[in-house]
Every structure is written in C-alpha cells, then in structure tokens.
Amino acid sequence: MNALSLNIHAIRAIYRFEMARTRRTLLQSIVSPVLSTSLYFVVFGSAIGPHMNEIAGVSYGAFLVPGLIMLGLLTQSISNASFGIYFPRFVGTIYELLSAPVSPLETVIAYVGAAATKSTLLALITLGTAALFVDLRIDHPFWMVAFLLLTAVTFSLTGFIIGIWADNFEKLQLVPLLIVTPLTFLGGSFYSIDMLPPFWRTVTLFNPVVYLVSGFRWSFYGHSDVPVGISLGMTFVFMLICLAVISWIFRTGYRLKR
Amino acid sequence: MSEAPMIAIEGLSKTYASGFTALKNVSLTIDRGEIFALLGPNGAGKTTLISIVCGLARASGGRVTVGGHDVVTDYRAARSLIGLVPQELTTDAFETVFDTTSFSRGLFGKPPNPAYIEKVLTDLSLIDKRDSRIMTLSGGMKRRVLIAKALSHEPAVLFLDEPTAGVDVELRRDMWRVVRQLRDAGTTIILTTHYLEEAEEMADRIGVINRGELMLVEEKTTLMRRLGGKRLTIELAEPVAAVPDMLAPYGFEISADGRKLVHSYDASGEGSAIAPILAALAGTGLAVKDLGTEESTLEEIFVGLVGGKS
Known part of the structure; x- marks a missing residue:
C-alpha cells in the first residue's frame, strides 16, 4: 500500500462497522423515521391535505413528499455521521483510528459513505411509505437520485464536522435541533415559497435548504421555487465548504490529536 | 554489524497548548526484537512519548522513525508496523470479540484472515469468548481483547502502555508469557509500567523518564549492577x-x-x-x-x- 493508493480494507472495515450499528439498532434506525413520516402523512396529507388547494398542479399530500423525504434525509445524514465519529471520541476508541495507516480521505469516505448510505436507504423507505398514502409521480428519476445522493453526502459531511466539534452529547444535538430542523421547516418542505409575501420570500432565499427542497421537488413534479441549476450549484457550494472545513480539521488535528 | 534501530527518536519535544511541557528533547533508539521498558512516575511523559510515535499526538519538535519510516511524512508505512495497547480499557462494548479484532486488522490495511484472528484469540485464551460481546467480559478479558486487536495485523512493534494495570497476578503472568513469545517471534516490544517487578522480569533495556526528560537508558543487568x-x-x-x-x-x-x-x-x-x-x-x-x-x-x-x- 503506497501513499497514493487507498487503504480499501480500512474503508471497508469502518463502513461495515457503521452499518452493523444500524442493524443492531434497527428499531431506532429505521422504524422510528418510518413511523414519524407516516404520522406526517396522516396529519398533513390525509387530515389537513383534502382542505388545501393543489400546489403547482399536484395535491397537497403529493406536494409534501419531496419535502418530507428531504427533512428525513437531512436530519438522518447529520445524526448518523455526527454520532459515527463522535461516539469513538466519547468512549476513547478513536485511538485506534488515529494510530492506523488511514488517511483523512479514507476516514471521510468510510464514515460519510456509511452515514449517506443509511440516510439514503431511509429516504427510499420514506418514499415507499409515502406511496402507500398518495399518488406519486417522478418526472426526472435520474435527477431525483442525483439530488438524493448529493444531499445525503453533503449533510453527512456536515454531520461529520459536528461530530468532531461536539465535546458532549448536548452539542451533538444542538445544531440539528436548533439550526437544521428550523431551516428545513422554513425551507419550503411543507409549502411553496411562492406562497410567502415578497419580503419573507427574499429572506427565505438565504436558507440553503430551500435550494435542496426545490431541486428535489422539481425532480418529482417538474416544478421548482428556484431554478434547478441554482439548486444544484448551491448544493455543490455547500459540499465544497464542508470539504474545506474537514480538510482544515485533519490538517490541524482539531479535537482529534493532542 | 549494526542493524538500523526499529525505532529512532531524535530531539523529541512536546509542549501542550496549556503551556505544559511533557517532553524535553528526548532522544532514544530501540533495537529490533528487544523488550524496552519505559519507567517513570505519573505525568513523566511516557504516554505522550508513545502517543507521538503512534500518531495520537503531534510533536512540537524532533523526529521519530519506525522501521526507517518517518511517523509524519511516511505515516502509512510507519503505522502499519505498529500495534498499540492503550492504557485505558477503551473498547466497543457492543461488538463481539471476533468482530472487533477483525475490524482492527482491516483498519491496518490487512485482508480478512479468520484463521489468524482465531490463532491470536487462542494464544490469548480468548477463543471461548470469540462470539461474546465485549460488554459482557471482565476487565482482565477486555485487556486481552485490546492486546488481540493490537496483534491482529501482525505488527513488528508492539506498544504496551501499562498493560497489566489493574489485572490479577495470574493474568499478569499470562501476559508476560505472551509478551515473551512475541519477542521470541521477533516483535519489538515497548512497555510502560508502574510495576517495577514487571520491568525487572521482562525488559532487556530500561529507560527512566521523569518530568519529560529521559534520565537514563541502560541494559537492565548493567543498570542493576551499576546503580x-x-x-x-x-x-x-x-x-x-x-x-x-x-x-x-x-x-x-x-x-x-x-x-x-x-x-x-x-x-x-x-x-x-x-x-x-x-x-x-x-x-x-x-x-x-x-x-x-x-x-x-x-x-x-x-x-x-x-x-x-x-
């Protein structure tokens, strides 16, 4: 194994370790998000939805689906990735990773890859669950998958950063709870930003989640709040910012090395 | 004939962000296949020294090579030679003994080898516990698991940071036996210990460190004769x-x-x-x-x- 080649065995070992944790906590990992998504559909789709007008030519229940999937994808990507790297730091087993011949790139591929895999699987399960409640159509399946993967990876990178930054469980929950969830709720998951007054619509455009939800919804119904190219570009920009921060973390050893 | 040392430490120093200087210009060479005991009171710098060699901490100055590979610029080659048994019992509580040992092997870039893992577990009297979750094991057994993990990738150098702290006499003797077997197989072993009996029993050479300074390095027999x-x-x-x-x-x-x-x-x-x-x-x-x-x-x-x- 030279400096340029990847330590594939290490990537596989970390990835499998992380996925094994998901299997061990199947109820918490999969059943819980499916249940909460179903409840959203029961409350917003079935109870409130029939009293709402169609949005962009689709029923309110169907309109909700991309937003709900994105909500789950963002929160799960962040929580899986942050927990994945925080827990070994918390219990001390991080010593093994730090003393192993594993590069920062391999570490990120393994942890972020596992977190993105889990959140993508959950998003697909949510999609399947949603199909039981509403009639769905996907106009651009390729772009749907592309947005799904891009968002999962980008927010898993965010989660990885949070997992390194956090030095207690409270901080681990702080960013997802106080920043990501409000941004997701205010990012057009449950409404079109066209429904907002002009001032608040402008304010909303500073919320990065708007671009993710808008692009993802476009892949379903061909309708978006902001141009798809901008959605894609913003997602890439956010991903690059995350990669730059992670690169700095490994370069300085921030919260990893003494 | 002078074979290149397995570990060469030159002018190593470490000052933490708090201003505390843990190591002061430490230089040391450790030969292939020897058992080197590093002695010193708490806070002397033993663990800091090991941490820098193994990649857990960054040096403020100086250079370390393992097997001729710089631990910073050629860290992959250097680290793949090293197995580390940390001082604290840090394990993945929910993993089985076999899985966690196999995980360590993969982490160090080695392909799966269940037969070798089973051999390591057998040598450490862990084979009966191969499918047990680590959380169900006693402290002594967990210590053995840490050794098994460190040996899983067949390292040429093994660091044992207080390996027998808190374990009973029987287990301690058992570990000494394993360490001697490893040395006989050509593994270089560096151990820190509070048990001087342990160093006296096992070490070929002894280094004494205090307040970040290496006070002396001597063959054990010479040391005991001289001092x-x-x-x-x-x-x-x-x-x-x-x-x-x-x-x-x-x-x-x-x-x-x-x-x-x-x-x-x-x-x-x-x-x-x-x-x-x-x-x-x-x-x-x-x-x-x-x-x-x-x-x-x-x-x-x-x-x-x-x-x-x-």
Missing part, C-alpha cells in the same frame, strides 16, 4: 548495645533491637570486603544466629533515581 547495591545482614543470637570495635571500620549499622548488624556495599562486588568482615566477625566472638545478603530491587534503584531528581 544497585547489596546488603550483608548478620543476625545475632544475643543483642548488642553497639557495633563491636572490630567491625566498626566496615561501616556497620545496628538495628534498634540490637539483634542485627547491617553492612551495605557496592553491587559490583569490587568494593566489598566480605572475607575480612567474616574474619573480623569471628574475632568478635559474637554468637551468630543467621547471615544473609540481599540485592537492591529495580524499585529501589528507580525510587533513588526519580526521588533524587524530584
């Missing part, structure tokens, strides 16, 4: 009030109850004068109940060294 001392104790049948005149030139001390006369002398034996002492003793006419000699333990040498410096 150790011997004592001749004469136990008397009847107590005496003072050291008899004929024995006075030899610097005897008398015990509080007057029943023992103790003479300390150089361990090298060159400065001792046992034969004339015995002749003088015969001349005193004292009734001798028993007579014996004792050698300093490593512990006494260590306390003398570190105590004097502190």
